[in-house]
Amino acid sequence: MDHLIEFWPILKRLLIYVKPYKKKLIIAFILLFSGSISEVLGPILISYFINNILSKHQLHLITIFTIIILFILSQILSVFLNYFQNILFNKIAVKSINKLRQDVMHAALQQPISEFDSQPIGQMISKVTNDTEAVKELYDTVAPTLFRSIILIFIILFAMFTLEWRMALVALLILPLVITIMLIYQNYSTPLLRKMRYYLAEINNKFNETINGMNVIQQFRQQLRFEKNIKQSSDLHYISRMKILRLDGFLLRPLLSLLSALILCNFMILFSFFPVGVFEVGILYAFITYLGRLNEPLIAITIQQSVLQQSIVAGERIFSLIDSPKQKYGKSTKPLKSGKINIKNISFHYKNCKKNILENINIDISSKSFVAFVGHTGSGKSTLASLLMGHYPLKHGKIYLDNQSIDSISHYILRKNVLMVQQDPIVLSDTVFYNITLGRKISEEKVWDILETVHLSSLVKSMKKGIYSILGEEGNNLSVGQKQLLAIARILVVHPQVLILDEATANIDSGTEKLIQKTLLSIRKNCTLIVIAHRLSTIVEADLIVVLKQGKVFELGTHEQLLKNKNCYWKMYKFQSSKF
Template identity: 40%
Template sequence: MPRNRADKNQDGGALRLLMSYVFADKPRFIKTLLLVVVATAFDVLGPMLSKIFIDDFIVPGHYPLWPIVGIVALFIFAVVVGTLLKYQQSMRFLDMALNAVLDIRKRVFQHVLSLPMSFFDYARTGQLVSRITNDTESIKDIYVQFLSNVLSNIILLLGILVAMAILDLQLMLIALLLLPTVVGLIYVYQRFSVKVVSESRQLRSDINATVSESISGMAVIQATNQQQAKTAQFDGINNRYYSTRLKAVTVGSLLLRPAINFLSILVLASIVWFFGLKVVQGVAEIGVLYAYLNYLGRFTEPLVEITQRFSLYQQAIVAGNRVYELLQEPSANTQQGHGGAIAKGQLSISQLQFAYQPNKPVLDNINVEIEAGAFYAVVGHTGSGKSTLLSLLLNFYQPQSGAILIDAKALGDYSHDSLRQGIGFIPQEPFILASSIFDNIDMGRHLTPQAVERAAKQAHLHDVIMAMTEGYQTELGEGGLRLSTGQRQQLIIARALAGSPKILLLDEATANVDSETEQVVQRALSQLHRQVTMIVVAHRLSTIRNADRILVLDKGHLIEQGNHEQLMTLEHGRYRAMYELQQQAQKVAQAEA
């Protein structure tokens, strides 16, 4: 089945990506190519010297000392020098390959870091990891296994054909019949293998994604007794991967080496038959036959090498397509504005409209004015649009209509760096680096120890850190295992405050902490009141009683707003109902305790 034009364009893009590294250092590539030519010349010289030795010395029974010594010495010299030159060419191609993979992997990872948040709504972590690691590693094969071998073997074929033509042009034409047949086999192999190879690489990514997902969610899998279901899912993908790989190997086994070996036997029989005719005519030389048989063995081996390396080429092109496809994903607009730093933190949201999918609005006509230093809370049931509002304020997504202004300037007028320095974000699930406490607060911003310590004190974490043996240099391990859940949340608060933001966004920062830690967080927020503009998405309504204004969202609509006392006066208000329900649940829990 023919592939569509988009697939062919993608192949062209992948080839341009791969070949750009081949010609990145043209002088070096040309020097390596010359090494291949010279090494081939020495390699082809051997059978020619053998022919001279047989026809000029052995057949006539004439053995002059110095000519024979010269022929033998020249033969040994050709073998040694040819071997050394082949080693040099292999090392140079390997160096080119490793440099290419190093740069491609760096480019892909940097590009992934620059992708908009909307991309990660659907991307699977394991598949991205597979593209950055496995696929870029497969690209190396096109330089080491394919380019090096194919170039050297093509040059070797040309050298052998020239040597054959010098010996006997008619015999050379018989051997030449192999070339169009091999090209046809390669074409047929590509037609059968491309779909299978593409599918196998996709399934390998699915295997990585399934393993990554299962390991990260191991606690939930074991708690819900889903081990058998996950095993069945993994076995299904693994079996499909096995089937596709088996198909690829079967196609290669039929169309590559066995087919070439069969054809080479036919050509060998033709040469022996043709040489026999020359013997009858009395014009044949034994040395020519020996050299021809030697060259024929060397002639078929490069053809086998080229066809076998072509399977690696096919895999590298498929891997290149996947990497190229990822590189074509549009980056987030990080240079959208040239405005200065956020000075005050005043926010204005007018007629804001946003939807992830057409005709399914998540936020509908939101209008809010927030003074600098104010404490605003956003509440509502699940799916009301609370976290989406914070994502828009962080410029992770672009609204379909409406405007968000900071200090009377549009969000798009600020540069990416200005927004990230001026807005601090505290997510519900803390992200902890497997590094020291200092590194986790600093986050590569090159902050001074005083700034880091000040932020830790604001988050009421300094005393806990100083109680540890290594203080701020304490290694936390993966996921911050040396800290409690509450202390991790305090660490994230310290990270956000370390940059001295003018606006602080908290996405249910106390949802997963105990009552004692909740009070610590509340105390930290109270001290920041009037110093930083705070917008808090809250699940526990008791934590936002002191907010200057509370915004109540319902299915994307702003249905109520006011402070706690004002909203509690609304007889059938949504906020009042939610607050009273939580208070009753708390009383029941206390009574049962």
């Protein structure tokens, strides 16, 4: 019963995607119905020929030619009608699956950042690609095949009862047996199919991990270990697939063929028991032909049940993503007029970690000030920056931007006014122009001005197509420092109220760093600048330096004040100074 409870809601929800194409669907079903009738007419015509012409030796050429022409026309019409209904069903399937993929992609884009901390990327990719492809078969294969098979069964049974009702009753015995087989098949196949799709997603995830970490894998000679991991998932997928194939091999064609053979034996027994003349040879031929044809749609229904189960399991995985909680933002569209920040009693820990990363943080930052967060690795600097970006919901404490609680501010206002340059910025496999504008309406002249400001203009001019040159995947044709400069260039397109730099100058040479410092100083005039610094030499001019230690605010003050205290900051600064 559990399978039935899961099955129908998911199937109903998947079928909603074909609702906009109702008219086309009706036309496709009419074509399919007409094609099935044309297909079934053949044996009736042959039966008439055997009973009324061949057995009576009445060779009327006009009647014979009429039967032949009708037979050929019915088969040609069946071919054409089935061709057009197949095209129409496929068009509906492709359009429906495109809409489903858009919904899945939209759901993926709206996922909370915390989900990407724990969920393997390959699992999500599998839902967008493999699972939607499995659902596509529901629309273009399962639905038309099931409908065609059911129509054929009813038409064949109608023809059988019209010709000879007693033999038709014998043929009808196969239906309850097939339904029993289908229910047994569903009970055993669903858990196996669920496992198979999970292992397929695992294979995708491990391939994704392997390709992204290829440099590290080769450097530390981990090829055999990763090959073993992928082989293990592949073997588990293979075992699940083989179990399904064995199930198919036993419960589908061989067993159904055996049932058809038994029904045919009953026909022969029934035919031999009745007196001569009760059953005509033509009727026996028609019944044998129909039984063969009845076998095929029954096998098709049971085979499609396997595909249907795969579609349902894939749909279950897809809807688990679509229905998962989305990144939450407030509704306030009130613009931020300043970069004032107030952090009140913030304590925070990640989803799968019980220990607090931040503990009772209280910081007041005035608008258009230069603030630095410093501390050893794991002190909570980047976590605090992520909270200022609104990436994670707050359970303990509050953050106020321009006197507005961060959880009340809309996504549009937050992303317009609070921006971050990350330590490892993302570069899209697109043009330089798009990587800077990101779809925002900006002139080429302004882009060149920005490139000049971040000292990338000479590099871009050396490229064949200038700002329309395609950057490699993840910016592989750029150095780490150049990626940082490109990320800063994106920021210069707009003027946010708060700009956060997460060790953004850590990978830039000292000469370029000084130029970037000048750029940042000019940005400071218009916004609050928050820098997570590794190099303390870059923050000596900060209005406020916040020293974090084990998730707590350990020290607060200017560079000079903290040096006078001769505490944690003083030790860090002295240590770095002694290295140069």
